[in-house]
Amino acid sequence: MSEFVEKAVSVPTETAAGRRPIGLLLVAIPVFLVIWLVIWPAINAISRTIWRTDADGHSSFDLSSYAFFFSDRYSLDNLAVTLWTTLVCAVLLLVICLPIALYLRFSHGRLPAYVQALAILPMFVPSIILAFAFIRVLGPNGMVDILLNAVGLPKIRTPYLTPWGPVIGLVWDNIPLTVLILLSGLGSVANQSIEAARDVGANTIRVFWHIILPRISNSILVALSFSVLGIFSSFTLPYLLGPASPEMLGPFMQRTLRDVQDPIGAMTQAVVAFGFCILFGLFYVRSVARNRGK
Template sequence: MKSKSLSIPFLIWAVIFIIIPMIFIIAFAFTDDNFNFTFDNFNHLNRYLPVFLRSLKLSIISTVICLALGYPVGYIISKMSPKVQNVFVLLTMLPMWMNFLLRTYSWIKILNTESGVLNTILSALNLPTIDIMDTQFAIVLGMIYNFLPFMILPIYSVLTKMDEKVIEAAKDLGANNVQVFFKVVLPLSVPGIITGLTMVFVPAISTFIISKLLGGGGANMLIGDLIDMQFLGNAYNPHLGSAISLILMVFILISMGVMRKFDSDEAGGIM
């Protein structure tokens, strides 16, 4: 078939702009400034272990909370009438049309201890004010805020495609609502959950804006900040930056592999 040749422009493009840059990352990670082979970049990483662990901790916490908050939203929307469903799907996506830096920056205005919107309201109501700016709590809040739609949408789309007959069948066979949910609906929505988990976890673990704006940088630095510093910051060192990127990539690949395995196990269990 001649049509195969239609993909040639893409293949050339992919080699130049996808594969070669990835090779650059690997090559930079294993070389020093004079491009001699070395493991030094990885030896330095011990120092940054706390940063890695903090990124991991905060992104896992946010991903789990996103799942807990997002699943019910996806579920409730999928039970609405089709017209209303469309409106709510659009409402879920619409915030993405305002630049995410600004939306995150807006949280500073909301959470600010002295002049923040939230504390102004709280003190007007004579309630105790809260002070969470520049803490890990604020970073988690920012992550949940930014990535929650990525959890809601895939879960919604799995639930809305679910065959009502399967649920009816379970009910006919004597299952109560709780059983129907845990034995039928939840297992069948695993693919959507997996997509949601990866769509939240990957940007959460690699972010550097949220930690910079809401976490105050410095002591609450994340992997993303570390990479950014090596490429555009004062610490310019693309070799170390590539080593960190490489570890981050391997890390994401492993966690996705684990989740996929979980997915197929679940599917096997239903069959």
């Protein structure tokens, strides 16, 4: 969505003033949707968690639900595992996706087309199907265990129902978006500049470090902030593949709301999650702003 917003915003600056109303109209719909579906509920949640009505019907400023969250070992453990999962996923995504994107950018022929199709495949697999496939393959006595057993090797220590379960699932799920964004960033690296660097004797690592990396650092930031936002608030994969405790904030919020029947607690967790997502979002906004300043 943000990609479209960005494009829509850029229309009036590039074209004649006569087209300005159309540009504004195009922006109006997404802006309205964002205000309606994101900003308003967020403000609502914040105000309902800090301005609370007590048993006598008096409403007053009250931060006790936040005090509870940040003093409760259990909630903090859940926050910690969410941050840990997000960080590990971000690092793994970069390590896995950057080589794929580089390969796709700098090679020609049929094979890269197949690789690209394969890299984008996860986009079309619903995460619930992914989760059950994961259990069949990497789960206990799953396909990997059967294959290992067939060649006389011991079973693996399965990541199912451990914190690594959601990590593996989330990384796989986020590969397409990351690869696509990195690939579009790599599009701005001119072949001439690489050839020029090669001509003066730069090796592959120097070309990557001094020519490619500076050009795509923005895309890396964008790709990471996008996937990090998704991972931080993910629900299905941590719910199906992760341990009962500590749990990520997504399942924790859902459980607090529905199973513990504590809407204020769930909203508090949501506001804490907003806080972290705003931090990640700032990276994205900053890099977009820096890009447009150029």
